Amino acid sequence: xxxxxxxxxxxxxxxxxxxxxxxxxxxxxxxxxxxxxxxxxxxxxxxxxxxxxxxxxxxxxxxxxxxxxxxxxxxxxxxxxxxxxxxxxxxxxxxxxxxxxxxxxxxxxxxxxxxxxxxxxxxxxxxxxxxxxxxxxxxxxxxxxxxxxxxxxxxxxxxxxxxxxxxxxxxxxxxxxxxxxxxxxxxxxxxxxxxxxxxxxxxxxxxxxxxxxxxxxxxxxxxxxxxxxxxxxxxxxxxxxxxxxxxxxxxxxxxxxxxxxxxxxxxxxxxxxxxxxxxxxxxxxxxxxxx
Amino acid sequence: xxxxxxxxxxxxxxxxxxxxxxxxxxxxxxxxxxxxxxxxxxxxxxxxxxxxxxxxxxxxxxxxxxxxxxxxxxxxxxxxxxxxxxxxxxxxxxxxxxxxxxxxxxxxxxxxxxxxxxxxxxxxxxxxxxxxxxxxxxxxxxxxxxxxxxxxxxxxxxxxx
Numbered sequence: 001x002x003x004x005x006x007x008x009x010x011x012x013x014x015x016x017x018x019x020x021x022x023x024x025x026x027x028x029x030x031x032x033x034x035x036x037x038x039x040x041x042x043x044x045x046x047x048x049x050x051x052x053x054x055x056x057x058x059x060x061x062x063x064x065x066x067x068x069x070x071x072x073x074x075x076x077x078x079x080x081x082x083x084x085x086x087x088x089x090x091x092x093x094x095x096x097x098x099x100x101x102x103x104x105x106x107x108x109x110x111x112x113x114x115x116x117x118x119x120x121x122x123x124x125x126x127x128x129x130x131x132x133x134x135x136x137x138x139x140x141x142x143x144x145x146x147x148x149x150x151x152x153x154x155x156x157x158x159x160x161x162x163x164x165x166x167x168x169x170x171x172x173x174x175x176x177x178x179x180x181x182x183x184x185x186x187x188x189x190x191x192x193x194x195x196x197x198x199x200x201x202x203x204x205x206x207x208x209x210x211x212x213x214x215x216x217x218x219x220x221x222x223x224x225x226x227x228x229x230x231x232x233x234x235x236x237x238x239x240x241x242x243x244x245x246x247x248x249x250x251x252x253x254x255x256x257x258x259x260x261x262x263x264x265x266x267x268x269x270x271x272x273x274x275x276x277x278x279x280x281x282x283x284x285x286x287x288x289x290x291x
Numbered sequence: 292x293x294x295x296x297x298x299x300x301x302x303x304x305x306x307x308x309x310x311x312x313x314x315x316x317x318x319x320x321x322x323x324x325x326x327x328x329x330x331x332x333x334x335x336x337x338x339x340x341x342x343x344x345x346x347x348x349x350x351x352x353x354x355x356x357x358x359x360x361x362x363x364x365x366x367x368x369x370x371x372x373x374x375x376x377x378x379x380x381x382x383x384x385x386x387x388x389x390x391x392x393x394x395x396x397x398x399x400x401x402x403x404x405x406x407x408x409x410x411x412x413x414x415x416x417x418x419x420x421x422x423x424x425x426x427x428x429x430x431x432x433x434x435x436x437x438x439x440x441x442x443x444x445x446x447x448x449x450x451x452x
Contacts, residue, residue, distance in 0.1 A: 051311075
């Protein structure tokens, strides 16, 4: 396969990238890890006339803890995050989600920022961003803004990122002390895109009741979906199978997942029901009582 | 738009002119004549084109050749030492870890990377690491056996030398 023709740019600094994006607007596409973009080019589903390769840009990599968040340079490889002690200690939901992304050789190239900016509705990292309340740092030649995950993901392949903006950093908050987290996914084969995936968080109060719960589903809508009704229903509940079954019912009540070649919508809905319960059980089993 | 790509392949400095849209896989095969790297799906699903980039397994169909500039690429041609097969190749041969052989370069490169990182993987770890490589002869049992044999022969230690 041959990609469409494009002009290739390999800038060294963020300023150079922003200059190129300002100049070429929606005719330019940023190339990060390339694990989604290169196939799209090969199949000619994307036809940018300018490809801005950010792999040689200084200052876009690294994982650092500051002010209660773990900050990822947008070009940080998924495999690096997977092996990071900081991530496994502070962001267990991300540590659980990362191994579900493609395969090792995909994660060796694929980047944190690339997956989030690409915003595939079935991708894991957007769900991690959504459940943790991550913030995305977007730079343009004239401005820098910080956008919450809630506002960032707008639909399948659609985000708040403007044509002249570059996602430079992803800031992921650590979440409540003692909270239990889980990420569960059902896919036809290991490494395939999820049919349904669920990120869950359960935090308990001093009496062992649910103080806060969070749920985020992928595979059931055009973006990662927080389930506020189910989250609210769990607050104050005893963590029990009954409570989680009821929450799962609440979570799927208004879902109308799409049917496609991978399965009918009803099947996805049933998978969501089961996966929500399992992920809540897993999260609760990892939660410590608040002291 | 054509540019020269220069980088080290199997320890040798190589250079050739190519259209910037040429993938690393096509560049290795068509410009450098290294046809040991196979192309199956050409969109990152089958794993046949796996090579090592600075010692790490990547899919050469999902990279442009110009992106390899300044990096070290290892292909299946770089494993054997003259007539002496690399321990991973030897173990695959002894286990009959291939049938038609089309997917073999990808499996061998992925295994080499796996054993460098984890010289004694469990069968489950092997299956996870190889989950991104497809064998349409479905010779997976003997491929996994080949990896186990390579690990027990100390291929991981040899590979990291």
